[in-house]
Amino acid sequence: MQPTDKVTVAAIGDLHVTEQNVAPYREMFAEISRVADVLVLCGDLTNFGKTSEAEILAEDIRTSAIPVIGVLGNHDYECGQPEVVANILTAAGMTVLDEQAIEIKGVGFAGVKGFLGGFGRGELAPFGEPIIKAFVDEALNEARKLENGLRTLRTERSLAVLHYSPIAETLEGEPLEIFQYLGSARLADAIDRFDHVKAVVHGHAHHGTYEGQTMRGIPVYNVAQFVVREQFKRPYALLEI
Template identity: 60%
Template sequence: MSDGKLRIAGLGDLHVTETNEHPYRECFAEIARDADVLALCGDLTNLGTIKEAELLAEELRAVPIPMVGVLGNHDIESGHGEQVTKILCQAGLKLLESEPHTIEGIGFAGVKGFAGGFDRGMLGAFGETMIKSFVGEAIAEATKLEVQLKALHVDKVVVLLHYAPIAATCEGEPKEIYPFLGSSRFAETVNRFDNVKAVFHGHAHGGSYEGKTKAGIPVYNVARHVKKPTGKPYAVLEI
């Protein structure tokens, strides 16, 4: 804690592969010096294999500060999402998919999120059954997030996502792929809660670092590829 504030290091899109050897040991050690909490925003592994998860878990076990996170689309690519979750949780990572978490009075809520587009371009559940199923996945993820937020009775909350909740932090990516980078449904959800102070996400590797929801909630793209004020792969925010 610094002056009563919690320093949160946000980092996404690690994409740990089976050939990596201690891929984030130095980075995590630096984060532990710079921050009070490590927040991981999905795509922690590259293909969601057991070995990738085990390699990352080895790194996480050495992290001395609390860790929270969500999975990304890459983490479930190989169909081992449950095993990946178990391995990472056993290493000390608190995954927020099913329930929120509180650290030093700050609430953390999070889900993977989903695609679907932004604002007037957001896909609606109309027409073919497959379209309705696609939109239904985003609605289900947004509903899970809302349930978590309702369960947090604290003054300050940080939301973690993998997919982007606003278009602004996707700027820099090709416009054609915006619908696959996130959905405004998640911004609509967080905007209903006055205690949400910030949103971290990843996924948009070529996107922009900072934006705001229509309600003025700060949103930060912490994919490791995105340039940040720290000049490092992670961002640090005081809440």
């Protein structure tokens, strides 16, 4: 494949694998392997971040015939062992993005979980109590990690991978009151610094809108499987990068 050839990316978020699941995504991963070059998973891969849940998903990941990359989501932190979840998935062959970026077939991939914090006038500012400042610092740290990952890429095309949304537009359909808990504009600020970012994918907003864009016009896709299924009658999106 030449560096200028388009790469087909299958993206899905919010898998929410539970202990009761048996090979929940094996058939879908096989299907995706036939129609895409890369599989991207946008967080909430497990339901509670349990070791057993991660191991069930890992068995399905091992059957994928194409590279699997992605990020963790807030559900993957619930048991307080995100590193264990990440290690299990990594051992199965998945690249869990966080501090590093990766290039596949001429396309760069950088990603983080992201964090909440809001948008526009509703964006939380680092003012007042120390706990508020620490909250905002977490959002800033996720944005910094994303920016650093994107900066390391030397590709002409890249995809930013998130769990939380970087824009409010793809949250439409969710109650307005919870927008601030579903993403952070600071992520979009990091993304918009780079000309090579051609698209962004995220999950988390189960009742949101499929497509939006950053201030610079970079396409953003909410690939939470519940949103994508309504859009395409299948649980994953296909993007050409």
